[in-house]
Amino acid sequence: MTSRGPVGTAALTLAVALGLGTLSPLPVARANEAAGTLAPLRTSATEARGAAPRLRVRTVVDGLAVPWDVQSIGGGRLLVTERDRARLSVVRKGQRRTVRFPGDRVWVSGETGLMSLAVDPAFDRTRRFWTCQGWQSGGGHDVRVSLWTLSGNARRASLVRHVVTGLPTTSGRHGGCRLLLDAGSKALYVGTGDAADPANPRTLTSLGGKVLRVHRRTGRALPDNPFIDAADPRQRLVWTYGHRNVQGLAQRPSDGSVVSVEHGSYRDDEVNALSPGADFGWNPGPGYDESVPMTDQSLPGEQTEAIWSSGDPTIATSGAAWVAGRGWGAYAGTLAVAALKAEELVFLRFDDDLALQQTRTPAPLRGLGRLRSVTRLPGGDLLVTTSNGSDDRILRVSPR
Numbered sequence: 392m393t394s395r396g397p398v399g400t401a402a403l404t405l406a407v408a409l410g411l412g413t414l415s416p417l418p419v420a421r422a423n424e425a426a427g428t429l430a431p432l433r434t435s436a437t438e439a440r441g442a443a444p445r446l447r448v449r450t451v452v453d454g455l456a457v458p459w460d461v462q463s464i465g466g467g468r469l470l471v472t473e474r475d476r477a478r479l480s481v482v483r484k485g486q487r488r489t490v491r492f493p494g495d496r497v498w499v500s501g502e503t504g505l506m507s508l509a510v511d512p513a514f515d516r517t518r519r520f521w522t523c524q525g526w527q528s529g530g531g532h533d534v535r536v537s538l539w540t541l542s543g544n545a546r547r548a549s550l551v552r553h554v555v556t557g558l559p560t561t562s563g564r565h566g567g568c569r570l571l572l573d574a575g576s577k578a579l580y581v582g583t584g585d586a587a588d589p590a591n592p593r594t595l596t597s598l599g600g601k602v603l604r605v606h607r608r609t610g611r612a613l614p615d616n617p618f619i620d621a622a623d624p625r626q627r628l629v630w631t632y633g634h635r636n637v638q639g640l641a642q643r644p645s646d647g648s649v650v651s652v653e654h655g656s657y658r659d660d661e662v663n664a665l666s667p668g669a670d671f672g673w674n675p676g677p678g679y680d681e682s683v684p685m686t687d688q689s690l691p692g693e694q695t696e697a698i699w700s701s702g703d704p705t706i707a708t709s710g711a712a713w714v715a716g717r718g719w720g721a722y723a724g725t726l727a728v729a730a731l732k733a734e735e736l737v738f739l740r741f742d743d744d745l746a747l748q749q750t751r752t753p754a755p756l757r758g759l760g761r762l763r764s765v766t767r768l769p770g771g772d773l774l775v776t777t778s779n780g781s782d783d784r785i786l787r788v789s790p791r
């Protein structure tokens with residue numbers, strides 16, 4: 392595997408002169424490379440869709456500790472999870488209020504705690520939202536997806552039901568877990584981690600190292616799932632497999648396609664274009680040997696290459712959202728990906744067929760600390776959570 396060379400000096404100078412921020416070397420697009428059609432790098436604003444707007448970054452709320460996810464519940468209010476405190480909060484006008492909820496049942500260990508959130512599009516009427524988190528039960532623990540209702544005064548969350556249980560856990564490493572409500576159906580996608588157990592990603596009866604697709608209320612498999620005829624009911628929930636630790640899921644508004652974002656080992660963070668039944672090729676060896684490729688083509692059957700890969704070293708990609716809405720200009724239609732280790736928000740442009748066109752990291756989106764999750768607000772602004780461990784913030788990124 393080779394990395395594509397850096398952008399030419401002339402192009403870089405042009406980009407800087409145009410105020411585009413720094414153009415990064417194009418990471419390996421292995422699927423394209425294999426086909427011999429690596430797309431040219433766009434180098435000027437005139438080739439992009441309009442000019443790149445200046446970006447404004449504001450702090451929405453501070454004083455948090457590892458806020459894992461944030462979602463709007465309307466009325467200027469945000470629902471926020473904090474992983475290690477297992478705390479659920481509502482934030483409005485910069486003020487945070489704790490929501491009463493059984494946080495003492497949440498299993499917190501290492502990378503696992505109170506993690507992703509999804510909010511019912513009909514929240515105004517239903518008051519419903521979903522979380523995924525570590526959970527203690529019967530002396531053991533798992534990661535599970537749970538459906539809640541928020542009280543009218545937003546002070547208390549009541550469990551409706553656990554929608555999916557039994558996502559595997561070990562030490563808390565690689566606990567996933569990302570939720571995404573499908574825009575066009577009743578499906579809920581659940582991105583899971585492999586729990587640092589080498590058997591999980593390719594064992595179709597394990598819920599670890601997968602993207603699951605379930606009915607959002609019942610947690611049942613959907614009739615068009617790829618393994619719906621499997622004998623084991625867990626396998627019927629599987630949409631894709633061979634994942635390491637899915638940290639992001641995002642659905643492109645233009646065509647409904649869903650991508651996952653996952654952490655690489657020492658190399659190759661990945662953005663993957665999901666298709667039913669696809670194998671994404673992570674198969675750590677005995678003893679969780681992580682020296683194997685992130686997409687190991689030597690495995691039986693077909694393995695699907697990433698549509699973007701960090702190469703070596705990784706940047707520790709996490710959450711992502713597609714950029715849409717007024718004012719985004721040249722950034723419209725890109726995938727905004729948060730990076731923990733690189734402490735930046737990266738915009739990836741793909742063409743209609745999800746072939747990589749360009750990567751761009753605007754200067755205002757660098758050096759903001761470790762970034763965890765990206766959420767697109769109804770108007771198009773992005774919310775980004777930091778993940779430094781203390782004095783964490785929720786940031787709002789807007790085009791000026």
Ligand SMILES: [Ca+2]
Pocket residue numbers: 633661671672673685686687695696697
């Ligand atoms: Ca892979």
Ligand SMILES: [Ca+2]
Pocket residue numbers: 687688689690691692693694
């Ligand atoms: Ca193969």
